[in-house]
Ligand SMILES: NC(=O)c1ccc[n+]([C@@H]2O[C@H](COP(=O)([O-])OP(=O)(O)OC[C@H]3O[C@@H](n4cnc5c(N)ncnc54)[C@H](O)[C@@H]3O)[C@@H](O)[C@H]2O)c1
């Protein structure tokens with residue numbers, strides 16, 4: 001039987017497909033390529049299609065024997081979600097509704113899905129634990145929390161078993177150097193800094209330096225994309241063995257300020273990387289750090305790439321060798 005990966009041509013999805021293939025899983029990928037790249041899918045069967053299209057999904061579930069779904073397909077830019085919230089409700093909540101309705105009609109009852117640290121909003125304490133208050137500060141986080149709740153109720157009523165993985169800041173690239181991060185427009189800190197190192201941008205703009213942190217810039221928990229990928233495989237195995245729905249944070253447990261990230265990039269790339277402080281970005285909490293104890297304890301998750309330096313090196317290896325990403329934009 002196969003694992004259906006939605007959004008498998010995206011950044012985290014493509015690395016997870018690579019991980020599943022490494023475990024000899026049979027993989028079917030569905031992606032509408034709005035932000036993804038066909039070339040990033042290293043194997044399995046690929047369909048260009050939209051998960052909001054029920055007929056397309058019915059065909060697919062008839063054609064393939066699907067054991068479980070790993071669901072990445074979503075819109076995921078915090079700032080954009082504030083500008084066009086309804087589109088976020090549609091592509092995240094409505095699309096997931098179409099997907100799980102199709103799954104249930106075809107007897108597929110396991111799903112691992114991408115949630116986010118954005119469900120917490122301004123945290124009540126750090127490191128953040130799964131049971132802490134979840135009060136999203138933007139429509140993106142709201143739609144992800146609503147998806148979590150929809151899955152929970154679908155379990156109560158229909159036995160749909162789900163694992164929600166709340167990732168913190170995904171970063172880095174596959175150690176083979178074949179796949180990496182390529183978003184248009186790019187909004188994430190590490191790839192933007194590396195674009196400055198490559199001379200593609202003039203400077204890195206620091207969004208605010210008067211936060212209540214040691215150097216005044218925001219602190220985030222950067223987690224290597226391959227460690228996220230391995231957590232998805234373990235979550236799938238957990239559903240296979242124990243069949244219990246659950247929610248897990250996935251982070252490094254260590255926070256780095258924007259300035260520390262820039263300094264690390266200077267060391268790794270050997271480039272000057274000019275910076276300029278600009279005004280704060282709306283909705284940015286000062287500090288987000290995960291406690292991932294639960295994932296380590298229950299999923300037996302062992303993240304391998306702890307050091308920010310290692311994460312940065314793998315990202316640099318990708319960007320340096322693929323200055324135009326997948327070259328398809
Ligand atoms: N990147 C991060 O730091 C981060 C952090 C927390 C959570 N997440 C979540 O992880 C998931 C993957 O994030 P990413 O950074 O890889 O994003 P991405 O944009 O690279 O990947 C999303 C993929 O889904 C596809 N897609 C979107 N809507 C679709 C639809 N309706 N039908 C079919 N395909 C569709 C896109 O083409 C893309 O390939 C998202 O759900 C995101 O919300 C990401």
Ligand SMILES: O=c1ccn([C@@H]2O[C@H](COP(=O)(O)OP(=O)(O)O[C@H]3O[C@H](CO)[C@H](O)[C@H](O)[C@H]3O)[C@@H](O)[C@H]2O)c(=O)[nH]1
Pocket residue numbers: 076077078116117118167168169170187188189190192204205206207208218219220258281284288
């Ligand atoms: O040019 C930039 C870009 C970012 N930042 C700062 O760098 C930090 C990291 O920003 P990113 O945009 O890389 O990541 P976010 O923390 O905003 O968001 C990420 O993590 C969130 C959960 O914490 C969501 O899941 C979201 O999808 C994911 O992109 C933030 O403090 C941001 O203000 C800058 O100073 N300059």
